[in-house]
Amino acid sequence: MARIAIxxxxxxxxxxxxxxxxxxxxxxxxxxxxxVGREKDINEELERIRNxxxxxxxxxxxxxxxxxxxxxxxxxxxxxHCSEVIGMGEAVGQSIRRxxxxxxxxxxxxxxxxxxxxxxxxxSTGAAMAASLFGLGRIHGITRPAIAVTLPTMKKPVVLIDxxxxxxxxxxxxxxxxxxxVEYAKLSLGIENPKLGILSIGEEEGKGNELVKxxxxxxxxxxxxxxxxxxxxxxxxxxxxxxxxxxxADGFAGNIVLKVTEGTASMLLKMIGSEFKSDFIGCIIGLxxxxxxxxxxxxxxxxxFGGMLLLGVNxxxxxxxxxxxxxxxKNAVGAAVKVLNKDINSKIAEHINN
Amino acid sequence: MARIAIxxxxxxxxxxxxxxxxxxxxxxxxxxxxxVGREKDINEELERIRNxxxxxxxxxxxxxxxxxxxxxxxxxxxxxHCSEVIGMGEAVGQSIRRxxxxxxxxxxxxxxxxxxxxxxxxxSTGAAMAASLFGLGRIHGITRPAIAVTLPTMKKPVVLIDxxxxxxxxxxxxxxxxxxxVEYAKLSLGIENPKLGILSIGEEEGKGNELVKxxxxxxxxxxxxxxxxxxxxxxxxxxxxxxxxxxxADGFAGNIVLKVTEGTASMLLKMIGSEFKSDFIGCIIGLxxxxxxxxxxxxxxxxxFGGMLLLGVNxxxxxxxxxxxxxxxKNAVGAAVKVLNKDINSKIAEHINN
Numbered sequence: 001m002a003r004i005a006i007x008x009x010x011x012x013x014x015x016x017x018x019x020x021x022x023x024x025x026x027x028x029x030x031x032x033x034x035x036v037g038r039e040k041d042i043n044e045e046l047e048r049i050r051n052x053x054x055x056x057x058x059x060x061x062x063x064x065x066x067x068x069x070x071x072x073x074x075x076x077x078x079x080x081h082c083s084e085v086i087g088m089g090e091a092v093g094q095s096i097r098r099x100x101x102x103x104x105x106x107x108x109x110x111x112x113x114x115x116x117x118x119x120x121x122x123x124s125t126g127a128a129m130a131a132s133l134f135g136l137g138r139i140h141g142i143t144r145p146a147i148a149v150t151l152p153t154m155k156k157p158v159v160l161i162d163x164x165x166x167x168x169x170x171x172x173x174x175x176x177x178x179x180x181x182v183e184y185a186k187l188s189l190g191i192e193n194p195k196l197g198i199l200s201i202g203e204e205e206g207k208g209n210e211l212v213k214x215x216x217x218x219x220x221x222x223x224x225x226x227x228x229x230x231x232x233x234x235x236x237x238x239x240x241x242x243x244x245x246x247x248x249a250d251g252f253a254g255n256i257v258l259k260v261t262e263g264t265a266s267m268l269l270k271m272i273g274s275e276f277k278s279d280f281i282g283c284i285i286g287l288x289x290x291x292x293x294x295x296x297x298x299x300x301x302x303x304x305f306g307g308m309l310l311l312g313v314n315x316x317x318x319x320x321x322x323x324x325x326x327x328x329x330k331n332a333v334g335a336a337v338k339v340l341n342k343d344i345n346s347k348i349a350e351h352i353n354n
Numbered sequence: 355m356a357r358i359a360i361x362x363x364x365x366x367x368x369x370x371x372x373x374x375x376x377x378x379x380x381x382x383x384x385x386x387x388x389x390v391g392r393e394k395d396i397n398e399e400l401e402r403i404r405n406x407x408x409x410x411x412x413x414x415x416x417x418x419x420x421x422x423x424x425x426x427x428x429x430x431x432x433x434x435h436c437s438e439v440i441g442m443g444e445a446v447g448q449s450i451r452r453x454x455x456x457x458x459x460x461x462x463x464x465x466x467x468x469x470x471x472x473x474x475x476x477x478s479t480g481a482a483m484a485a486s487l488f489g490l491g492r493i494h495g496i497t498r499p500a501i502a503v504t505l506p507t508m509k510k511p512v513v514l515i516d517x518x519x520x521x522x523x524x525x526x527x528x529x530x531x532x533x534x535x536v537e538y539a540k541l542s543l544g545i546e547n548p549k550l551g552i553l554s555i556g557e558e559e560g561k562g563n564e565l566v567k568x569x570x571x572x573x574x575x576x577x578x579x580x581x582x583x584x585x586x587x588x589x590x591x592x593x594x595x596x597x598x599x600x601x602x603a604d605g606f607a608g609n610i611v612l613k614v615t616e617g618t619a620s621m622l623l624k625m626i627g628s629e630f631k632s633d634f635i636g637c638i639i640g641l642x643x644x645x646x647x648x649x650x651x652x653x654x655x656x657x658x659f660g661g662m663l664l665l666g667v668n669x670x671x672x673x674x675x676x677x678x679x680x681x682x683x684k685n686a687v688g689a690a691v692k693v694l695n696k697d698i699n700s701k702i703a704e705h706i707n708n
Contacts, residue, residue: 089558154621164555167563201518201609204443209521209606236613240621252563255555256607257614259590264618267508267594271653275646285642292629292636299625 001032001076002117002340004333005110008037009085009103010123011324018122019045020055021329023070029337032076034116036107039081046072057327060303061294082106088322092126096134104128108135111315118316118336120307122324129165132310132317139345141352145312146177148184149258150305153240159185160247163308164255171215174248178219179351180311181246182228187342189245197234197244199253207233211250265300306331314345355386355430356471356694358687359464362391363439363457364477365678372476373399374409375683377424383691386430388470390461393435400426411681414657415648436460442676446480450488458482462489465669472670472690474661476678483519486664486671493699495706499666500531501673502538503612504659507594513539514601517662518609525569528602532573533705534665535600536582541696543599551588551598553607561587565604619654660685668699
């Protein structure tokens with residue numbers, strides 16, 4: 001049975017939603033857990049769940065919560081105690097070096113030591129990245145690991161890489177991100193020959209900033225060699241219309257895509273709420289419309305995808321949203337399970353070094 | 355009476371919606387027009403409007419069209435014939451140099467010659483920028499003109515600069531964009547001391563790419579000197595929550611914000627439509643909900659803001675959306691009218707050179 005190391009102390013609602021979501025995932029996907037963090041805190045959560053026999057979750061609808069039965073006796077989990085926690089605001093490099101007994105460092109170590117197949121953390125993204133990079137090392141040939149994010153769109157999901165690991169990139173780095181993103185999309189989305197695009201402004205070749213213009217010929221060459229199915233530039237508004245299955249970007253631009261998408265969706269849904277509340281009839285129609293709007297919320301909810309994969313490290317490392325609910329955490333573990341036993345890293349290594 | 359030069363041939367639906375929108379604006383804002391383009395084509399549009407006495411527009415709701423009465427006899431317009439048109443896909447530099455008799459070049463010339471106070475074009479953004487830059491010249495001290503875009507948010511609009519004129523920027527350029535954006539926000543949004551932010555990933559100082567990290571101290575220094583009300587980094591999801599009134603970004607990142615916002619909103623609205631159509635009851639509730647959703651569409655519709663201002667050139671140049679309807683064009687002319695007689699360029703010059 002595969003085993004996942006969980007940074008039980010990382011996340012805005014840790015350890016509660018983290019432990020809940022991990023147990024839920026263990027039960028749903030049939031994996032074992034190594035819960036890493038303050039033993040006392042973790043045991044309190046376990047005790048609570050053992051007593052009630054369930055956890056509560058809205059399952060990504062932001063609405064009515066329902067009970068998810070958790071049978072602790074059927075779940076294979078261990079607890080690894082560690083005393084420290086790295087907070088959201090801490091300087092990454094320093095804290096990783098100093099806090100050797102922090103939950104994220106120890107959780108990564110469980111993978112490095114071979115006790116677990118993957119690590120999942122909803123703590124500081126920077127700390128999770130750094131801990132994974134130092135603890136697991138890079139895949140041979142990879143210059144910089146990058147974050148792969150799965151985004152919902154109208155039809156099928158899209159993989160965006162880099163979601164924010166590298167703010168400043170070279171064309172060679174982007175070309176490697178593309179290799180990793182394509183391999184990931186093959187495995188996680190099940191697409192045989194994913195369409196690869198590069199995030200840019202303007203559709204035609206030659207449009208974009210220097211980085212894009214210098215990366216374009218590298219991707220085009222690999223396309224001509226049959227390595228990529230390169231479809232060229234993808235504009236911001238084309239991200240959601242499945243022009244490409246994999247979109248490569250530097251971590252600055254990629255993170256802006258993620259955050260602007262989140263911000264726009266959140267603004268729109270608030271506006272819809274406020275418009276319906278503007279008069280009495282609106283309130284009634286709003287109530288009637290609620291189930292339909294809730295379904296949309298579920299379709300676009302980041303919680304459904306749960307976690308971003310840090311690609312390029314020697315191991316599987318999933319970074320979950322800081323605000324992860326138990327549902328988001330369950331799905332973040334699911335994102336790790338999806339690539340388990342699929343040898344993604346040896347496939348990446350093979351592509352990079354050939 | 356102020357006079358606006360209109361590139362009557364620029365835009366996906368030119369000259370129809372361009373001439374219609376310009377006349378509508380002339381009537382609404384009491385300005386004169388110089389319609390620049392193929393005389394025969396423009397006259398055909400004018401003839402049609404003269405015969406019917408009205409134009410049709412949905413006024414930004416994407417719904418039922420209503421009649422807008424246009425009394426041509428009360429509008430002060432002239433036609434300036436020119437034989438050429440610069441298409442959307444043409445190489446910008448070349449076409450500006452070769453097509454001296456194109457509608458955008460001639461429309462800019464009307465401002466350069468002092469016959470008009472502003473130029474509005476819905477043609478190729480690159481061509482409109484280049485024609486404005488070559489035809490009007492830069493404001494003394496300005497390194498590069500930049501595009502200022504007004505974005506709708508939950509509460510009040512936000513000015514984003516640069517919206518896509520400069521793909522690669524230096525910290526000094528961003529600092530100048532900030533000066534221009536702040537002056538523009540004062541005049542167009544009527545905010546006395548606009549909050550200025552820089553688009554970044556991560557909220558704290560020190561987060562972002564090299565460009566942001568190098569620009570930050572320049573803006574901070576000007577803040578400490580009392581020139582700016584600098585609020586620091588603005589993340590993608592904070593664009594719409596009025597953390598800042600003016601957001602400065604390089605043209606690559608800025609354009610991505612614009613396009614991703616457009617793409618996300620369009621996807622969401624399509625999803626809402628398809629969810630309501632999923633069953634019979636949904637169709638009925640969807641019909642009831644329509645007026646409310648339409649109001650939101652109007653709140654977030656780029657057509658309401660119509661045009662982006664090219665700041666930093668010696669004159670007023672408004673770049674409208676290529677897909678401009680008559681309503682969008684009317685508002686693009688309105689965006690020019692808003693800054694007429696407000697001496698924005700001398701205020702920018704004063705700030706830049708002090």
